Amino acid sequence: MDLRIFTEPQQGASYDTLLTVAKATEDLGFDAFFRSDHYLRMGIADGLPGPTDAWITLAGLARETRRIRLGTLMTAGTFRLPGVLAIQVAQVDQMSGGRVELGLGTGWFEEEHRAYGIPFPRDKFARLEEQLEIITGLWATEEGKEFSYDGKHFQLEKSPALPKPAQRKVPVLVGGHGAKRTPRLAAQYADEFNIPFASLEDSERQFGRVRAAAEAAGRKGDDLVYSNALVVCVGKDDAEVARRAAAIGREVEELKANGLAGSPDEVVDKIGRYAAVGASRIYLQMLDLDDLDHLELISTKVQSQLSRRRAESTPG
Secondary structure, three states: OEEEEEEHHHOHHHHHHHHHHHHHHHHHHOEEEEEOOOOOOOOOOOOOOOOOOHHHHHHHHHHHHOOOOOEOOOOOOOOHHHHHHHHHHHHHHHOOOOOOOOEEEEOHHHHHHHHHOOOOOOOOHHHHHHHHHHHHHHHHOOOOOOOEEEOOOOOEEEEOOOOOOOOOOOOEEEEOOOOOOHHHHHHHHOEEEEEEOHOOOOOOOOHHHHHHHHHOOOHHHHHHEEEEEEEEEEEHHHHHHHHHHHOOOHHHHHHHHHOOEOOOHHHHHHHHHHHHHOOEEEEEEEOOOOOOOHHHHHHHHHHHHHHHHHHHOOOO
């Protein structure tokens, strides 16, 4: 089970805070640092000092980290034109030495669009499908050849399809709860399917839909990585769990029901249940970015147990 750290900077974080968390993510042996793509706080957070841009952040982190993968859950398709996004991601991939992954979604938070003058189109899903086709098409075009596209929402004419990412193929993540269109889109374009904040039952059901869609599209179901994103709240004892839950404005029992909360043993057990329904990767949503002791506890008491179990179950 790969554990990745997932942050929500719109709730309140400077670049320096994100850099500190990313470096701790790397030093503590986690697989990746991901962030959301939002420009407006949600809920009771004050959002100070204000929003940071996802791809500007990742460009900085690309030069200040060495090992961890870097990406978004999810880049909002409403924020960027697909040709521009293809350039941005390719450049950050070059800057990182080939460590970038692109999670791309429709964009959904209408209030942040109004707050910053960003158009909020109606037909977001059809736009997303065209964006995925364009971005992957630009990257796949051989150097020296051109890419053109004539869609309902986007048109490209004789693009040189440059620059190219450092990786032969940047992993693309598609995610969501939709029963029909989302699995089809994942089957066609994604290397990984992610379901956010879902129960075991809903995860198993959605993973099954994506597997079936992949097979209908001529792929093997196991061609994709299946992952969950879940809020995390771990403590060495009940008092520490309660303190961490209070710091993010949540109740312990609610977090245990809907996320990964409790003692390290409790969290390891629940991660095992997600693995049993098909997940091989978990994005741990860290909501208190100043609590680096939380990261260290997860590394030493949760990740270490998972690594030991994996080693014990590997033949030879």
